[in-house]
Structure formats: structure tokens, C-alpha cells
Amino acid sequence: MTHRSTRPGRRWHGLVVAVAILAALGVVAVIGTRWIARNDVLPVSTPWGPECSVWTGEEQVRLDRDQAQRATTAAAVSAQGDSAPIEAPDTDDIPDAVTAVLEDGPEDDAGPSLTCRSVKNRELGVEEDLEPSGLTPRAEGLKDGMEEYFSDLSLGGYHPGGYDTGHGEGSAHYEGRAIDIFYRPVDEDNRREGWLMAHWLIAHAPDYEIDVIIFDDRIWSTSYPSLGWRDYDADPDNEILRHLDHVHVDVQRGNGADGG
Structure with a gap:
């Protein structure tokens, strides 16, 4: 049998090409991130560095998970005023511009x-049995968490025994994994309240094994952890399908399955 040896020059050439490609991808990622920041598109979260990012209108500010959770909680408490069920956490280590934009929204x-990157928990077990509420235990835990931080929530998307009609094909509502938080009527004040909730959910996503959040023509999911908020396509004449009147949130199914 004849054995062919690979020439050292060929190996080195392949290594140089691979390094050049990686370097080019890195430059593209950095330039793309800076372009998004300059053009005020959406907050971004790169695959490296802190998990969360806030677009203040002038710059991207990176936050670690704890900072994002405290900042979004403080914003929610401020918006609720005396009706807030908890006290605001300390945010002295977070820039004033960040807390201001989370509390008041962009001008x-x-x-x-705000966006954060989160990935699916591949060690989760499958949850098939529903609680009396019609939610899975994980979704029930999320509901309890929201009610701990927010007062007077208008919740829906589930009922005892579960749903078998009324939602889109493959919807997580049919599995008891989804909750809708309603902000009606559709106006700017309720839109801002909805984003307070959506930001709080995305910051706390790992704590509650959240998989998908949809609101106001935007979607975030653990399937694309670094892309942040993306456009959500729906019937432009249907406020419900566009999720203008409610924040949809669902928890992970388990065993690495995608959310719905």
C-alpha cells in the first residue's frame, strides 16, 4: 500500500487561510455591531462579553445579567409607583442613561x-402534565414570578384543562407553556408598559427557562441567542396576531426541543 504524505507547505497554507477567514468574520461582526449602534436599529448582544446590552439612543451599554435584572426590575417598580409589590433594587452601578431609557422608553x-442572549437548557426534562391552572409547572413558575414583581396583571392564554383550538398551529399555548400579558387598548402608554414587561422577561429568561417572547411586531428567542429582537411577521391589519395588545411569553419544552 502506498501512503501519500501531506506536504508541510500545504498544511501551513490551510492554517493561514483558516486564520484569515476567522479574522475577517471577527472584523465583520465588529463593524456590523458598530453600524447597528450608529444607526439606532435595535439593541444587540454579541456572542462575547456581557450577556445583555442597552441602546441608550447614543451608545450600546453592556450589562451583566445581574445588572440587567436589577435595572429592569427598578424600571418596573418605578412605573408601578405605590402599587409595586416590591421595593426597587439598588442600581448605583448602572449608568443613569440606562435606567432612564428603561423607565421612560426611547424618545x-x-x-x-434592551436585549440579552440566552440559550436553551439541554438538561431540562419534558413536562407533559398540566397544573390545575392549565399551565405546565415551568409556566406556572413563570406566572408566579411575574406576579411577585408586577401588580394587577391581566393574564390569559391558558385555562384549566388546556387549549386545543384558538391558536396558531404548533402554538405553545396548546401545551400549557405560554402566557399572554395584556395591555389594552393599543396606545403609547400601554405600549410602554408592555416593553417594561418584555424587558423584564428577557433579563430574567434563564431564571424561568423562558424560550420565546413576542411583542409589538418583535420576537426574541433562545433559538437565535445573539440576534436579539427580530421583526415578527404577521397580518398587518390584525393587532392580536402582531402582538400589539399583549406580550406573549413561553417557557422551554425540555429535552432540547424548540419553543412554539
Whole structure:
């Protein structure tokens, strides 16, 4: 049998090409991130560095998970005023511009100001049995968590025994994994309240094994952990399908399965 040896020059050439490709991808990622920041598109969360990012209108500010959780909780407490069920956490280590944009929203546009990257928990077991509420234990835990931090929530998307009609094909509502938080009527004040909730959910996603959040023509999911908020396509004439009147949130199914 004849054995062919690989020439050293060929190996080195392949290594140089691979390094060049990785370097080019890194430059593209950095330039892309800076372009997004300059053009005020959406907050971004790169695969490296702190898990969360806030677009203040002038710059991207990176936050670790704890800072993001405290900042979004403080914003929610401030918005609720005396009805807030908890006291605001300390945010002295967080820039004033961050807390201001999370509390008040971007000027003239509530929009998403914060994003975080989260991945699926591959060690979760499957949950098939529903609680009396019609939610899975994980979704029930999320509901309890929201009610701990927010007062007077208008919740729906579940009922005892579960749903078998009324939602889109493959919806997590049919599995008892989804909750809708309603903000009606559709107006700017309720839109801002909805983004307070959406930001709080995205910051706390790992704590509650959250898989998907949809609101105000935007979607975030653990399937694309670094892309942040993306456009959500739906019937432009249907406020419900566009999720303008409610925040949809669902928890992970388990065993690495995608959310719905």
C-alpha cells in the first residue's frame, strides 16, 4: 500500500487561510455591531462579553445579567409607583442613561431598548402534565414570578384543562407553556408598559427557562441567542396576531426541543 504524505507547505497554507477567514468574520461582526449602534436599529448582544446590552439612543451599554435584572426590575417598580409589590433594587452601578431609557422608553418610540442572549437548557426534562391552572409547572413558575414583581396583571392564554383550538398551529399555548400579558387598548402608554414587561422577561429568561417572547411586531428567542429582537411577521391589519395588545411569553419544552 502506498501512503501519500501531506506536504508541510500545504498544511501551513490551510492554517493561514483558516486564520484569515476567522479574522475577517471577527472584523465583520465588529463593524456590523458598530453600524447597528450608529444607526439606532435595535439593541444587540454579541456572542462575547456581557450577556445583555442597552441602546441608550447614543451608545450600546453592556450589562451583566445581574445588572440587567436589577435595572429592569427598578424600571418596573418605578412605573408601578405605590402599587409595586416590591421595593426597587439598588442600581448605583448602572449608568443613569440606562435606567432612564428603561423607565421612560426611547424618545418618541417605546421600542425595545434592551436585549440579552440566552440559550436553551439541554438538561431540562419534558413536562407533559398540566397544573390545575392549565399551565405546565415551568409556566406556572413563570406566572408566579411575574406576579411577585408586577401588580394587577391581566393574564390569559391558558385555562384549566388546556387549549386545543384558538391558536396558531404548533402554538405553545396548546401545551400549557405560554402566557399572554395584556395591555389594552393599543396606545403609547400601554405600549410602554408592555416593553417594561418584555424587558423584564428577557433579563430574567434563564431564571424561568423562558424560550420565546413576542411583542409589538418583535420576537426574541433562545433559538437565535445573539440576534436579539427580530421583526415578527404577521397580518398587518390584525393587532392580536402582531402582538400589539399583549406580550406573549413561553417557557422551554425540555429535552432540547424548540419553543412554539
